[in-house]
Amino acid sequence: MGSDLLDRRERLLGPNVPTFYDRPVEIVRGEGASLFDADGQRYLDAYNNVAHCGHCHPRIVKAICEQAATLNTHTRYLHEGILDYAEALLGKFAFDGQLLMTCTGSEANDVALRMAQAVTGKRGFIATDNTYHGNTTAVAHLSTRRPPIGGWPDHIRRVPAPDSLTPLGGSLEAQSEAFAANVAQAIAELEESGHGFAGLMLCPIFANEGMPGIAPGFLDPTVEAIRRAGGLILCDEVQPGFGRIGSHFWGHEWLGVTPDVVTMGKPMGNGHPVAGLVATPEVMGAFREAFGYFNTFGGNPVSVAAAMETLRVIEDEGLQENAAQVGDYLLQGLRDLSHPLIADTRGLGLFLGIELARDGEPASDAAGRIVEAMRERHVLMGRVGRAQHILKIRPPMVFNRSDADEILEKLSQSFEELPA
Structure with missing residues (x-):
């Protein structure tokens, strides 16, 4: 990648736009598990x-192109595509759910927070101190990469993340109970502060925390504390979902947790900007009553076609x-x-x-x-x-x-x- 391209990038996009690697790669084409740079190097x-x-999967590319050449509009018009996809996707869950579609995982996580607020009437949230859930203002407060302007808001608590090198409680065996104790303490602090406790958001395999070697059942004591407090469990499946972990289609299934809301993003449309969430009917009903939510591009026919074909390819292949x-x-x-x-x-x-x-x-x-x-x-x-x-x-x-x-x-x- 030439310095002229980097210079042009900074001039047009501004400073500090992230790139990978000391010598950034100019990627011009993808196929399967391969990417190719401007010199043809794989x-x-x-x-x-x-x-x-896989990059540029031909079936998914075809589905996007055919739908884009037919119709692309929003969900205020009736269209069977989103309903067919909802039936197919919801069939992948072990609990009754309803689907809301967005464009990005950040949006889906933002909506999940509002769902928890709608159900509980409270606004306090808990996440780990080494996580990432997106870049809207609300979910950025859960993430830990950089503190927000003015400092961390008082309605958010970040509990120590599980760790392999320095496990909570002093040992891997003690880590589950130690994590739950920290969550319980954060719940108590939120209730005492007047914000109240609405929910815990986490990735079920703790991906951004480094996937620290936890096992199924790890979250059981934490789930008990959350349920006692009347809060919701919000599972971010952007990384483990859609079969990535092999043994299960969803990370929360592997962990042994039944969440109230499951959010999805990047893999959902094989790179096409489509995301969404599945919530129990009770949670979805509370949200629809409390918020007048509409997303112009969420669930549009082209995005739905990409998502549907992605789901079919996962199964067929x-x-x-x-x-x-x-x-x-x-x-x-x-x-x-x-x-x-x-x-x-x-x-x-x-x-x-x-x-x-x-x-x-x-x-x-x-x-x-x-x-x-x-x-x-x-x-x-x-x-x-x-x-x-x-x-x-x-x-x-x-x-x-x-x-x-x-x-x-x-x-x-x-x-x-x-x-x-």
Whole structure:
């Protein structure tokens, strides 16, 4: 990527617009799990959960084009497309639900907060202290990347996130009860402050927290505290949803939780800007009574066509099963990697992480060096965690064993170059 393109980008888009890698890549084409730069160089994409079914999947591209050439309008007109999709999607849930569609996961999470307010009549929320749920003003207050202007608002409480290197309560076994105790304390503080407790929002696999090795049942004591207080459980499935974790279609199923609201985003339309949420009828009814919500582009026929075809491709191509099988194969290969800085290797389906530490402390610099070394070997991946010390592998769901072998070979080479 030439400096002229970077200069033009800053002049036209403004300063500090994020890019990946020390040497940013100019991507011009995608296919399956591959991306191609302006010079025709192929890169293995081990990062993108956006192109869930693979970049430019021909069936989804065709569905978008055909619907765009027929009709695109909003949901104030009657249209069967959104109803057909709602029936198909709701069939993937173990509880009775109703669908509301938006354009982004941020919007879906914003609406989920308002749903909890509508049900409880309260406005206080809890999230972890190492999370991200979007960029509207409301959900940005839950996220922890940068403090808002004027400081953190008083109606939000951030509880310590579960952690593998320094587990809550002093041990992995104590972490579940310790997390629940912190949530209970935050609930009490919100009630005492006058804001009251409306709900807890979390990713059921704690993806942005680094997927810290929790197990099904981890949240059970927390669920008891939330239910006693009359609050709602809001599950952000933007990362684990639609079969990514392999064993289950949704992260909350794997965790063993029945939420009140489930939000969805990026993978829902294979990269087309479509998102949404599913809520119980009681929650949806309370929200529709309290708020006059309408979204011009949410649920438009083109977005619905993209989402419907994405759902069909997941089923027809067995992508959830592929995530389970290839994910297990890749996880075993990752665990065979050897380096003094590898503290833990873990994964759920096609969401995997390698935690790097030096003398029990996060090795952020080493994680950054591996990511850059992999980029130079034409594999795109990222890192996550409080200290950005966990290598993150989250590829399109069409990732196969040959792709896994490629990333394993190049990771081995990159670790061989990494000083201890």
